[in-house]
Amino acid sequence: MRRFHVLLFLAVTSTASFCSPGGVLENVRKIQVDPTVIEQPDKVKDAAAANLVRYDLRAAVRDGRFEEGDSPVRAHFVLDEFSSEGKAKRLIGFGSGHSTNTVDGRLVIQDASGKELANVKIHVHGSIASSPSDGNNTQGRQPTSDFERRLLEEIERLK
Amino acid sequence: MKGEESIGQVFGFASPLIQSGPLPGRSAPRLRMRKVIIGVAGCVLFGALGLAAQSEMIFKGKICWVPGGRGTILDKSQATAQCSEGRVKRGAKFVLSNLENKTVYQLEGHPKPKDLAGNDVVVIGTLDKATGTIDVADMFRALPPKVTRAKSVYIDCDACPRGMAAAWLAAFEELTEWGRFDITPEPRKADLIFLLSANPYLGDYVTRDGPDKRPVAVDITYMDVVDPNTGESYWDDSKQWGAFFVARATKDLIAEFREELDIEERVPHSAESSRVQGQYSPAFPP
Numbered sequence: 001m002r003r004f005h006v007l008l009f010l011a012v013t014s015t016a017s018f019c020s021p022g023g024v025l026e027n028v029r030k031i032q033v034d035p036t037v038i039e040q041p042d043k044v045k046d047a048a049a050a051n052l053v054r055y056d057l058r059a060a061v062r063d064g065r066f067e068e069g070d071s072p073v074r075a076h077f078v079l080d081e082f083s084s085e086g087k088a089k090r091l092i093g094f095g096s097g098h099s100t101n102t103v104d105g106r107l108v109i110q111d112a113s114g115k116e117l118a119n120v121k122i123h124v125h126g127s128i129a130s131s132p133s134d135g136n137n138t139q140g141r142q143p144t145s146d147f148e149r150r151l152l153e154e155i156e157r158l159k
Numbered sequence: 160m161k162g163e164e165s166i167g168q169v170f171g172f173a174s175p176l177i178q179s180g181p182l183p184g185r186s187a188p189r190l191r192m193r194k195v196i197i198g199v200a201g202c203v204l205f206g207a208l209g210l211a212a213q214s215e216m217i218f219k220g221k222i223c224w225v226p227g228g229r230g231t232i233l234d235k236s237q238a239t240a241q242c243s244e245g246r247v248k249r250g251a252k253f254v255l256s257n258l259e260n261k262t263v264y265q266l267e268g269h270p271k272p273k274d275l276a277g278n279d280v281v282v283i284g285t286l287d288k289a290t291g292t293i294d295v296a297d298m299f300r301a302l303p304p305k306v307t308r309a310k311s312v313y314i315d316c317d318a319c320p321r322g323m324a325a326a327w328l329a330a331f332e333e334l335t336e337w338g339r340f341d342i343t344p345e346p347r348k349a350d351l352i353f354l355l356s357a358n359p360y361l362g363d364y365v366t367r368d369g370p371d372k373r374p375v376a377v378d379i380t381y382m383d384v385v386d387p388n389t390g391e392s393y394w395d396d397s398k399q400w401g402a403f404f405v406a407r408a409t410k411d412l413i414a415e416f417r418e419e420l421d422i423e424e425r426v427p428h429s430a431e432s433s434r435v436q437g438q439y440s441p442a443f444p445p
Contacts, residue, residue, distance in 0.1 A: 099325075
């Protein structure tokens with residue numbers, strides 16, 4: 001009886017893994033990146049934050065080998081909180097130029113009707129602007145920031 | 160009424176500098192006379208300032224040179240025919256030639272017009288109509304139409320270690336505030352590249368294989384506006400503000416580019432415009 005249960009369990013899990021449908025971005029070629037949504041403006045003081053977040057999302061979409069442009073599949077980021085390190089901490093960096101930010105929010109993927117296909121919570125404490133000094137190809141795009149790398153991971157997971 | 164009020168205000172500001180209170184023994188008519196004199200002086204001063212601001216104009220054209228020693232006033236047809244863009248001869252005089260407008264003006268007051276010889280330029284200065292001479296206050300290379308038509312830009316920070324790493328974010332913030340361009344993460348789709356670096360640009364953005372391998376001393380912040388297809392630099396400038404002020408230098412460079420683009424767009428190629436308190440309005444509509 002026990003053997004039967006084990007066999008049954010193995011059969012079910014293997015079937016599920018083989019026959020499970022792909023992520024919401026499977027068979028999607030193009031994604032439209034909409035502007036960042038800020039629900040609580042008092043928690044996002046930086047004026048450039050929304051654009052910076054959208055820029056990273058566009059870059060992550062591109063790095064995920066999707067085209068960016070008019071498409072029924074749309075992505076945007078809901079920015080719940082954005083903060084930068086204080087001036088004192090930046091001074092401790094002795095002009096290293098690198099800055100650390102905390103980003104809290106959700107990556108939202110929607111279809112043409114506005115129905116949510118995915119809603120992934122994201123929290124990043126790290127760089128949000130590109131760190132070009134680590135780059136090795138001037139004609140390609142610069143390497144990703146911590147935030148962009150995290151977005152890319154989630155996009156890859158949704159494929 | 161307003162004139163009287165302003166005279167009164169001028170007197171109000173100026174009188175404490177002259178005297179702290181009425182002097183004993185001074186009669187009322189004498190004080191009134193003093194008021195009038197100060198008022199008139201104020202009017203003359205502000206009037207002169209206003210005239211000076213109004214007489215500064217913007218000109219567009221090509222810098223070329225004519226042989227020197229031919230007198231101060233140039234005949235237009237003669238100057239355009241002899242206007243040369245090649246190697247500058249000793250004692251040559253630099254002129255601003257605009258074939259569309261059919262104008263030729265001599266240039267004075269600019270320390271290095273030779274550097275811009277043969278280029279289309281924008282000149283801000285005061286025109287002396289009697290001698291056909293522009294006293295140059297500022298002069299810069301005109302931006303090509305590709306720059307004025309550009310919709311998207313890509314920010315590239317090349318050779319940006321240590322303190323230079325602040326340049327990318329500063330450029331992003333400044334361009335976001337400007338709001339004119341779409342900042343794209345795709346360099347191949349961008350109309351222009353904003354190239355920031357601690358080393359001068361060598362014109363090799365398209366042809367270079369790999370990153371800039373020159374040693375970097377973060378002292379000068381360079382900015383070039385580059386054509387992504389040809390690698391040609393349309394605009395360049397630099398600020399030697401050290402490693403701690405890279406962000407500020409970057410923002411300042413973008414602001415400077417913005418100002419030049421703004422001037423460029425307000426004045427059609429064939430027009431000369433008057434400049435009044437930062438507002439440019441065509442003086443001679445094309």
